[in-house]
Amino acid sequence: MYSSQYGFSDYPRRQPNQVSQDSRGTADFALHRLIMRRSLAYLLRSIIFSFGRLKGFNHLDFLIGLAIWNANSRQQVADVRAAYRRCFAVYAADPLGKQSGISRSAVSRLLNIPLETVRRRVAALVRNGIVTENVDGLICAGFVDAYDGNFAVVERNNADALACMYNRIVEDGIALPPAPWIATADGKRLDRAAEEWVAAVTLYSIEYQVLMLSEMLSVFKIRFVQMFILLTVFMHNVEHLLSGTASRAVPYILPDPLRHGAARKAIEQYLALPNETVRRQIFGLLSKGFLVEREDGLIVPGRVAAQCFDETLLSAHNTRYLTATLSRLHALADYQTTQAAPRPVL
Numbered sequence: 001m002y003s004s005q006y007g008f009s010d011y012p013r014r015q016p017n018q019v020s021q022d023s024r025g026t027a028d029f030a031l032h033r034l035i036m037r038r039s040l041a042y043l044l045r046s047i048i049f050s051f052g053r054l055k056g057f058n059h060l061d062f063l064i065g066l067a068i069w070n071a072n073s074r075q076q077v078a079d080v081r082a083a084y085r086r087c088f089a090v091y092a093a094d095p096l097g098k099q100s101g102i103s104r105s106a107v108s109r110l111l112n113i114p115l116e117t118v119r120r121r122v123a124a125l126v127r128n129g130i131v132t133e134n135v136d137g138l139i140c141a142g143f144v145d146a147y148d149g150n151f152a153v154v155e156r157n158n159a160d161a162l163a164c165m166y167n168r169i170v171e172d173g174i175a176l177p178p179a180p181w182i183a184t185a186d187g188k189r190l191d192r193a194a195e196e197w198v199a200a201v202t203l204y205s206i207e208y209q210v211l212m213l214s215e216m217l218s219v220f221k222i223r224f225v226q227m228f229i230l231l232t233v234f235m236h237n238v239e240h241l242l243s244g245t246a247s248r249a250v251p252y253i254l255p256d257p258l259r260h261g262a263a264r265k266a267i268e269q270y271l272a273l274p275n276e277t278v279r280r281q282i283f284g285l286l287s288k289g290f291l292v293e294r295e296d297g298l299i300v301p302g303r304v305a306a307q308c309f310d311e312t313l314l315s316a317h318n319t320r321y322l323t324a325t326l327s328r329l330h331a332l333a334d335y336q337t338t339q340a341a342p343r344p345v346l
Contacts, residue, residue: 059224059228064113064122070206072101087332101139107138156193162193162205179329180330216308233262233298261297264279
């Protein structure tokens with residue numbers, strides 16, 4: 001059985017995000033680069049879709065609400081029996097007073113966002129009934145209400161995006177924990193999560209998303225929206241590397257002239273943000289040197305992209321968090337099997 005204890009409690013004890021010169025170019029880091037590219041595609045697909053469904057809340061509200069919701073779910077994430085009860089046994093959710101809260105200062109530290117900003121945005125979430133507070137801290141009372149339309153569509157998109165990412169990583173020749181939560185047809189895995197597993201995938205993948213967003217904000221030291229624009233441009237730059245088997249052959253970041261530029265219009269259309277906001281943030285990224293504009297479009301310079309893959313431990317941390325998520329899903333599948341098995345008659 002695969003198991004892992006990685007979670008919020010590990011965050012303060014992370015290794016420094018700096019990689020020594022001796023660590024570069026190893027087989028492990030080549031593997032981390034491949035996984036990181038697929039993971040970025042998953043994060044963008046999941047979170048940008050969520051952005052597009054938000055109703056009257058901005059991107060920072062989304063991130064803070066996500067962190068609070070995940071902190072409230074720590075018991076279910078850490079306890080396979082609690083996860084089973086929540087995802088499969090259809091037990092009623094715990095009353096608000098029994099959930100694990102999180103303080104404003106803890107949210108600030110976790111997300112690398114100034115405490116005053118967290119206080120201001122939490123106050124707005126409380127006024128709108130999305131967040132409440134008890135003696136233990138902040139509680140996400142109804143994140144579903146922050147979305148326009150059926151929240152199940154958001155959950156389904158996230159679960160399918162994770163299944164797609166898993167399949168692409170395995171096709172790259174990388175071993176991962178088994179994934180019985182992925183739907184199959186004719187013995188082949190589909191780029192789709194099994195219907196009964198969507199809630200479980202949501203429960204476990206949210207912690208992965210929060211931890212990785214926190215890591216990236218720490219590494220790049222830019223605003224949340226700017227970071228997503230930066231990652232979107234980068235994924236457009238290397239999209240041609242993610243098709244077929246090219247990613248296996250080119251694990252390192254190619255020189256800038258060999259990567260494809262991303263048209264501004266394509267970035268504006270891809271992101272679920274006002275076009276004027278995207279234009280303004282792109283200008284800021286260009287002025288800071290995070291982006292370069294060529295005739296064929298925008299590119300993320302190699303020295304910036306290296307922060308994701310070569311010069312920090314971000315990609316290694318990503319592998320660790322992702323493996324923990326997939327291992328927990330597999331452990332939950334094992335537990336589900338034991339609960340479904342007929343009990344012997346004594």
